[in-house]
Amino acid sequence: MSVVVYVPARSGSKRVQNKNFLPLAGRPLVYWTLDSVFATPSIDTVIFSSDSQEYLDRVAQDYSDPKLKLHLRTAEQAGDKVKLFDYLAAEAHNLFAPEDTVLVCLPTAPFRDAQDVEAALALHRRTGLGVFSTCAFDFPVAFGLYLGDGEDGDWTPTVPDSPLLSGDTRSQDQREAHHPNGAVYIRRGSDFQDASVTSFFVDAVPYPMPRIRSVDIDTKTDFAIAELIAGTNLHRR
Template sequence: MADRAGTVLALIPARGGSKGVPGKNIKEVAGKPLIAWTIEAARQARCIDRVVVSSEDAAILQVARAWGAETPYERPAELARDETPSIDVVLHALQQLPGVAWMVLLQPTSPLRAAEDIDAAFALCQAKGAPACVSVTEAGTLPWWMFHLSADARLRAFLPQQDRPQRRQDAPPLYALNGAVYIARADWLRRTRSFLTDETLAYVMPPERSVDIDTPLDLAVAACLLRERLPRGGA
């Protein structure tokens, strides 16, 4: 069993700037601000002790508090740029919040992840004695059938022809990060500065819970799927 001495912290990073979908973190989706879906999942997860939102944006922090998250500090503006690595935001949170044993990073752009996914990924770390686990989903498009385009619009295979399976049925399954759940032991994370090493476990999620919102189309798809979860007559 992995050591759980100390706090299991759910960190929800939500900066104010967004080019693909402006204001997306507090944009209403299926009757709630987008970030609220992640706050609720984190609060419902049995393994989580604290739910903290990291943001430089006053409106986001206000919405986060309204939906039950803690906002014990304001993220510095230099950690809220387009090019800011997520790990810098995570390590900043660990500096601000002593006593954290496990970090659970939950991006608000994955609103379909459930509390059960968080608990199952954490339980996998515990059962395997692993320092980290991230969520993945089976890749829908495989690299054997991907192509570059030449300057004159001709197809150029991404991978060598000889490596390509003859039939799709013969291709081995591949998995992609879905952005929903990242878990790591805090001391290990400080040392590695990454959730992804050869020690990291994978928690597989179905595609219908793996929508990662980056475009207006992603937002529309997520809204449709979230509305299906609502009780009849809900928002």
């Protein structure tokens, strides 16, 4: 049995072009993720996967670690409408053994560190379940509302017992809610060949992380926030 990390870095980002190789504090974004998994003692193999041969060549040049394996996807396999879990389920027989422990670490979450990866693995071993990393929303989700389609200002609360209707609008009184942050997903290799497992979240438990290490880079604004955090070392323990 091996512990295998899969790091996907497609080249076709629409919001921020070539996002995965843009410099964050002087280092390509995806390298922050690669650095953290290579620094994790429990990891046996790191699969760097991309539809860009240029990306693969750069990683091969900059990382000489024997744990590294390169994986080339087609442009169709890396399309923006392709769900990563579905792709891995279709290609699992080429990537992992059923008895392997498989981690997926997205490069858009650069501030997870080796301690996070080890802690998530410990949770997986302790529970025998899948794991997905999370962080708290920065504002109570109970205050959410849907805007109407028209121009007459109509709206609908996202939850039936909304504090917007009850008047209980003290944010301190609201229950903290979490969301996945993309830093770490863990599954057994056999899960990807099990038709009853349809996502990273089926039969899985959350591994909570602080928001400062949970920045998810999707826009130029996210990149600017990450630059500030990296430049001031706010993400360091």
